[in-house]
Amino acid sequence: MKDPIIQLKGLTKLYGSQKAVDNLNLNVDQGEIFGLLGPNGAGKTTTILMMLGLTEPTKGLAQVCGYNATRNPMEVKRKVGYMPDSVGFYDNMSAMENLLYIGRLNGIPEDGLQARAAETLETVGLTADRDKKTAAFSRGMKQRLGLADVLIKQPEVIILDEPTLGIDPAGVKDFLALIKQLSRQQGLTVLLSSHHLHHVQQVCDRVGIFVEGRLLAEGNMEKLSGQLFGAAGYVTSIALEEPIAHPRALEPVLKGWEDIEQVSVQENEIEFTCSRNITPALVRLLVENGYNITRVNQKNYGLEDIYQKYFESGIQKAGSPK
């Protein structure tokens, strides 16, 4: 097992008395796509800036590619490609010129530069617009150019801050597919921050949920939903043709089922909360007892639910001292 490529230890950042990032510990392994998920103002961007050495942490350590980002930002910046959330370009220069400029700043030798820039533009699908002024670029094209900007230095790690912000759904899908493909092909480590759950859900191997400067939970989707809803267990809701006249009528039928933890009845819908997944058995039982089933629904928790739950608890915690 190799050392994690991004290592944050007890990272804390204070703006005045306000805690932007609070004692953050996080490891991201090589080749992984990690999603940093949190509402606006959760400290995502601050964390990213500290990883790049653009902001000094008040306390703690940010280590990227084996370098201390605060002490040695140059080495880190050489290996890390960063796309800021509102990426801007020099409006009076064309896409190609913008890219060449960044290439030169990264010390790419002049003789291979043109070819490399053209290749990068090809990767992100901007070859047709290479000589257009960036002032005329749409948001989606700017994001693509931003990605090209990141890729031209052939980084080991890509950090994308809100990469999906302001692009239309089709554009988002393409963009994320591109990121995923690049990560898989070149073994890049990707860290992307977003407050958009679906986007993160689509591409990320692992997700960290970040609220009020604290990392509330971290892991892949299953692990996260396990952590959150483990207590709640599996929920199956079954809709019947007719409303149940007496909820009590079910009681003798269900007696002796140890897996069922809770049953709630709402008109013609019954919701079972169980410690195991027993949906087929439940259906059979109801059918045998003469109920007509119109719909069976097994609840799967998506990131949205996870997020919602964490977000709520985060707000409560933050709100209580006030």
Place this chain on the structure above:
Amino acid sequence: MVRKEITDHIRSWRFAILIGLIILTFVASLYVSLSNIKAAIGNVNDPDHTFLYLKLLTTTDNSIPPFHIFLSFLAPLLGISMGFDAINAEQNSGTQTRLMAQPVYRDNILLAKFISALVVVSSLFATLALLMIGGGLLLTGVRMEPQELLRILGFLVVTIAYVAFWLSLSITLSIVFRQAATSALTAIGIWLFFTIFYQLVVNLVIRSFLPDPAMLTQEEVIRYNNIILNILRIAPNHLYTDAVATLLMPSVRSLGPLTMEQMAGAVPSPLPFKESLMLVWPQVSGLLASMTGCFALAYYLFMRREVRS
């Protein structure tokens, strides 16, 4: 980086306009001085009459001010226009974070802004001066004294230092203020204050403090005069006009008032270049010092500045 900044400057409209303005004044003042050059050179009473090329720059028939006075107004404008949006434009268009995420030192960004503008300005003034010398040679066929060349080069250096001062001031303002318009207006405000109001204010204040000159001995009058002059010299444009006038008019031998005793033994002849240079050395170093001070302040602010808003 410097290369890109220079390209930016050259391509921008405001730069084209200012260059046009400066070239226009240059041509106008040169034209006026050319038409009066005969009288100026023929004036044997003037100890400077042998310096044809210096005369080209300073002679006028009072319809318009000579070139170096013009420059004391225009050079600040040039400096301000090149620097007022150096940092905040990058910040507003979102290119600053992108730039800083590249493996370049933060101070290089600031230095590139400063140096590129200086390179552009220096080459502009050098071109103008060389054009003037060449044109003068062609038109009059008079041989140039080495001293004249040195003086003109000195004039160039002082002018560039003067522009550099305003440039660093406006870059500082561009770091302090987030809006380009605010920083431009502040810079222009400072410039107006120094060129127009500063003298008025100083005169007003001094007059209320100063005892009646009739009651004072000559020495005291001179002392007060010196004080007033020194206060006026806080204004960078005063420093500049002092320095440039001395360099371009070799017969200027003092920048303050002289007593009769001091004047008595003096032969009305031009000073050698070295003496003129010695005379304006405080002015030049004052200009350079204020420029460096401004730049250091800019540097400090920029290095301490958080990347995000």
